[in-house]
Amino acid sequence: MVSFRLCNPTEILFGSGQIARLSDLIAPGTKVFLLYGGGSIKRNGVYDQVMAALSRCEVVERGGIEVNPVYETILNARDLARRSGSELVLAVGGGSVVDAGKFLATIIPLDVADPWDHLASGKPAGKTLPVGAILTLPATGSESNPVSVISSRERHLKIPFANEAARPRFAILDPDTMASLDKRQLQNGVVDAFTHVVEQYLTTPVNTPVQYGFSEVILQVLIEWGPRLVEKNDAEARENIMWAANQALNGLVGAGVPQDWSTHMIGHAITALYDIDHARTLSMVMPALMRFKSKDKQAMLARYARRVWQIDEPDADKAAEEAIRRTEDFFRRMGCPVRLSDATPVEIAADDVVAHLERAGQTALGERHDIGTTEVREILKLAA
Amino acid sequence: MVSFRLCNPTEILFGSGQIARLSDLIAPGTKVFLLYGGGSIKRNGVYDQVMAALSRCEVVERGGIEVNPVYETILNARDLARRSGSELVLAVGGGSVVDAGKFLATIIPLDVADPWDHLASGKPAGKTLPVGAILTLPATGSESNPVSVISSRERHLKIPFANEAARPRFAILDPDTMASLDKRQLQNGVVDAFTHVVEQYLTTPVNTPVQYGFSEVILQVLIEWGPRLVEKNDAEARENIMWAANQALNGLVGAGVPQDWSTHMIGHAITALYDIDHARTLSMVMPALMRFKSKDKQAMLARYARRVWQIDEPDADKAAEEAIRRTEDFFRRMGCPVRLSDATPVEIAADDVVAHLERAGQTALGERHDIGTTEVREILKLAA
Numbered sequence: 080m081v082s083f084r085l086c087n088p089t090e091i092l093f094g095s096g097q098i099a100r101l102s103d104l105i106a107p108g109t110k111v112f113l114l115y116g117g118g119s120i121k122r123n124g125v126y127d128q129v130m131a132a133l134s135r136c137e138v139v140e141r142g143g144i145e146v147n148p149v150y151e152t153i154l155n156a157r158d159l160a161r162r163s164g165s166e167l168v169l170a171v172g173g174g175s176v177v178d179a180g181k182f183l184a185t186i187i188p189l190d191v192a193d194p195w196d197h198l199a200s201g202k203p204a205g206k207t208l209p210v211g212a213i214l215t216l217p218a219t220g221s222e223s224n225p226v227s228v229i230s231s232r233e234r235h236l237k238i239p240f241a242n243e244a245a246r247p248r249f250a251i252l253d254p255d256t257m258a259s260l261d262k263r264q265l266q267n268g269v270v271d272a273f274t275h276v277v278e279q280y281l282t283t284p285v286n287t288p289v290q291y292g293f294s295e296v297i298l299q300v301l302i303e304w305g306p307r308l309v310e311k312n313d314a315e316a317r318e319n320i321m322w323a324a325n326q327a328l329n330g331l332v333g334a335g336v337p338q339d340w341s342t343h344m345i346g347h348a349i350t351a352l353y354d355i356d357h358a359r360t361l362s363m364v365m366p367a368l369m370r371f372k373s374k375d376k377q378a379m380l381a382r383y384a385r386r387v388w389q390i391d392e393p394d395a396d397k398a399a400e401e402a403i404r405r406t407e408d409f410f411r412r413m414g415c416p417v418r419l420s421d422a423t424p425v426e427i428a429a430d431d432v433v434a435h436l437e438r439a440g441q442t443a444l445g446e447r448h449d450i451g452t453t454e455v456r457e458i459l460k461l462a463a
Numbered sequence: 464m465v466s467f468r469l470c471n472p473t474e475i476l477f478g479s480g481q482i483a484r485l486s487d488l489i490a491p492g493t494k495v496f497l498l499y500g501g502g503s504i505k506r507n508g509v510y511d512q513v514m515a516a517l518s519r520c521e522v523v524e525r526g527g528i529e530v531n532p533v534y535e536t537i538l539n540a541r542d543l544a545r546r547s548g549s550e551l552v553l554a555v556g557g558g559s560v561v562d563a564g565k566f567l568a569t570i571i572p573l574d575v576a577d578p579w580d581h582l583a584s585g586k587p588a589g590k591t592l593p594v595g596a597i598l599t600l601p602a603t604g605s606e607s608n609p610v611s612v613i614s615s616r617e618r619h620l621k622i623p624f625a626n627e628a629a630r631p632r633f634a635i636l637d638p639d640t641m642a643s644l645d646k647r648q649l650q651n652g653v654v655d656a657f658t659h660v661v662e663q664y665l666t667t668p669v670n671t672p673v674q675y676g677f678s679e680v681i682l683q684v685l686i687e688w689g690p691r692l693v694e695k696n697d698a699e700a701r702e703n704i705m706w707a708a709n710q711a712l713n714g715l716v717g718a719g720v721p722q723d724w725s726t727h728m729i730g731h732a733i734t735a736l737y738d739i740d741h742a743r744t745l746s747m748v749m750p751a752l753m754r755f756k757s758k759d760k761q762a763m764l765a766r767y768a769r770r771v772w773q774i775d776e777p778d779a780d781k782a783a784e785e786a787i788r789r790t791e792d793f794f795r796r797m798g799c800p801v802r803l804s805d806a807t808p809v810e811i812a813a814d815d816v817v818a819h820l821e822r823a824g825q826t827a828l829g830e831r832h833d834i835g836t837t838e839v840r841e842i843l844k845l846a847a
Binding site (some may be wrong): 080081082083084085086087088089090091093094095096099214286287288291292293294295297299300303304314315318319323324326332333434455 | 464465466467468469470471472473474475476477478479480482498583638670671672673676677679680681683686687688698699703706707709718719
């Protein structure tokens with residue numbers, strides 16, 4: 080029997096011009112802590128739209144959130160947020176800024192000077208400030224889920240933190256904000272969303288045909304519209320990728336489904352150690368994971384081959400290999416590497432990746448918890 | 464450009480044994496108004512499970528909610544709920560009981576003696592009591608949406624009322640509760656859920672491939688698992704139909720999509736006038752509506768033919784007709800009539816149906832608001 084809890088209270092406003100509706104979502108007089116990244120929102124008009132909608136609020140702002148948001152930067156932002164009495168965190172940007180905003184909202188009221196270990200060890204977050212998100216780069220689904228992935232420079236670690244109270248109260252998804260993104264950002268977003276679905280889909284099969292069917296729809300939309308987004312970046316492609324990436328990781332397709340996040344955990348280690356784009360670590364690791372686990376994943380690989388790639392091949396092994404090959408082709412078409420050697424001239428050392436996973440407590444990965452350090456070394460060999 | 468607002472805060476607990484978790488959802492000491500239907504929950508063990516989980520609450524109960532819940536019955540329940548100071552309405556049953564519970568929660572605090580006209584004219588509901596739902600018959604999706612369909616005996620009307628505040632705070636979906644349902648209840652549930660999806664899918668096409676794909680998944684699950692549910696009523700079929708029916712009408716597949724609820728509105732009139740099961744009115748009206756609107760719906764009918772029924776027919780008219788024929792076959796397989804004359808020996812008078820729609824203010828139906836009384840007469844002729 081399948082059992083699950085599913086609750087996603089994030090209020091989503093999707094479409095062109097929706098940023099103006101911020102003024103309906105945040106009460107006048109609210110002390111808003113506005114968080115953003117490298118400053119592109121000041122060049123593409125998003126910042127001006129946000130500030131116009133917040134004209135009746137007290138806004139304190141802090142930019143400079145990195146791609147793969149850094150713990151030490153967020154700790155620093157906490158000091159400013161506390162001094163200014165912030166009541167709500169508004170994250171304006173892509174998944175990194177939203178992740179940072181959720182983590183910041185978690186630690187502002189938390190009476191722990193250096194809360195990394197407190198939160199990493201699963202101790203309660205306590206009171207959390209409300210969070211709102213204005214998404215400008217679809218990829219992570221962070222705008223309506225409870226997870227943040229945070230990197231600590233001091234600890235050389237990149238790990239996920241979950242806090243249900245930090246799930247955004249609202250998320251504004253205006254596809255127009257994507258117009259100024261460069262090809263690499265778009266490619267990375269599509270590949271990230273794709274792997275999110277696969278990590279909730281290519282696992283030990285259970286009786287959830289609705290979830291599996293929804294996963295296949297999202298994958299097909301990403302396959303159909305991802306290349307068009309990169310080539311044309313037109314309104315229709317933006318809409319479809321922005322919505323598909325949200326649905327890819329909001330809890331729905333994973334409800335009641337065994338999940339295997341090993342590609343992400345290995346990928347986080349590689350990003351932390353070698354500063355390679357998140358999506359590009361996933362595109363290198365995932366095909367190798369599929370091959371390494373092709374027996375355990377045989378049933379779902381066969382379904383994936385048939386329903387996502389329309390592969391009409393009765394032999395399960397051949398169908399699986401063909402589906403993996405098509406996945407690699409898709410990643411390559413999205414400008415992403417599928418071998419470690421494609422991504423960096425530096426050798427990616429299995430010892431270092433394994434050490435990161437050990438320090439992060441991620442030594443029993445996969446939905447069967449059977450991907451330990453030995454298995455990770457095998458996967459990295461297959462990805463070499 | 465597609466725009467929409469989507470927010471579904473209902474906390475869903477899905478799976479066997481979840482009713483016991485009621486005690487986590489309702490605080491001890493809460494004055495609970497327990498609403499149910501004809502008493503089957505007292506025979507199948509659900510009532511005992513609920514009462515055990517509510518042992519620390521003050522429970523006042525009222526049974527007797529009808530299939531197609533009656534306004535006058537709910538008004539009567541309001542008196543009891545007010546006298547007992549109820550703080551939360553817990554609806555235990557199928558869509559009718561949940562609809563009644565949501566309407567009851569709306570009118571308990573409403574200071575209007577006879578609130579039908581007040582609410583029907585769109586005046587605000589004001590404060591609403593929190594609602595919880597324990598679903599025992601999948602069909603309507605009412606357990607996580609804001610709509611109730613209520614019938615007034617005095618007014619000879621069956622119309623929908625929407626109140627966002629009445630959307631259940633939580634919904635427990637335990638497929639085990641379906642074990643004692645009879646074939647006709649199961650058949651009706653599958654057909655009702657099927658038409659919910661079609662009313663949000665076979666309309667003027669827009670750029671929403673995620674929503675359309677999800678709709679097709681739900682339709683395919685209903686087509687595959689509906690007959691098995693009726694034949695075997697086994698655990699897997701129960702799970703899949705219960706979840707598919709929920710997803711069919713929780714706001715997701717209709718987000719940003721033009722919607723055509725004319726089959727439902729005509730069906731409500733027929734139920735109000737001739738006391739025919741809700742689902743069986745839909746199965747009679749929907750194929751006629753598809754044929755009447757086959758030109759306007761041509762693009763989506765072609766997609767429906769291809770993706771839901773795997774019809775490989777290049778001629779759009781032939782593909783549409785074949786898809787409509789398969790839809791009729793499916794309804795028949797689910798024990799439902801596809802012609803008015805199959806359902807009742809009494810002649811269904813177009814004059815009376817049209818008069819009901821006029822009294823309900825439903826004279827510009829369909830996503831283009833172009834289905835008026837003349838068009839309804841044509842549809843009824845095609846359904847004859």
